[in-house]
Amino acid sequence: MVFWKHTVLFCVGGCAYVGLELLWRGYSHVSMFAAGGVCFLLIGQLGKVQPALPWPIRALIGAGIITMVELATGLLVNRQYQVWDYRDRPGNFLGQICPTFSLLWIPVSMLAMALYAWLDGRLDRILFRAP
Secondary structure, X not given: OHHHXXXXXXXXXXXXXXXXXXXXXXXXXXXXXXXXXXXXXXXXXXHHHOOOOOHHHHHHHHHHHHHHHHHHHHHHHOOOOOOOOOOOOOXXXXXXXXXXXXHHHHHHXXXXXXXXXXXXXXXXXXXXXXX
């Protein structure tokens, strides 16, 4: 059952990431579904592993998680800059990540933590309730 729970959470994160891209720039890429799913699971686990950390600190760590997943995804699938291109942005790193979007990930990670906590509880009640 844990596998199905994580699969659902992964898909929610993937759909949310693609949805944000569609709203922001009007298109996305299949790799962003995978990146969003990974980000959502990692950020959700952050809330379980470090619940004592204040929300702002967890949001900064969450933004770091998203930035690093985006960098890894970019280095794997965005070598020719066909998915995104930050080379014209100040402070960019290899055209894959930039400080502007890293800052944008702070409120996104806060929303992701809240959504993950809510969904996690609901899925526990659905999947693990006693007969």
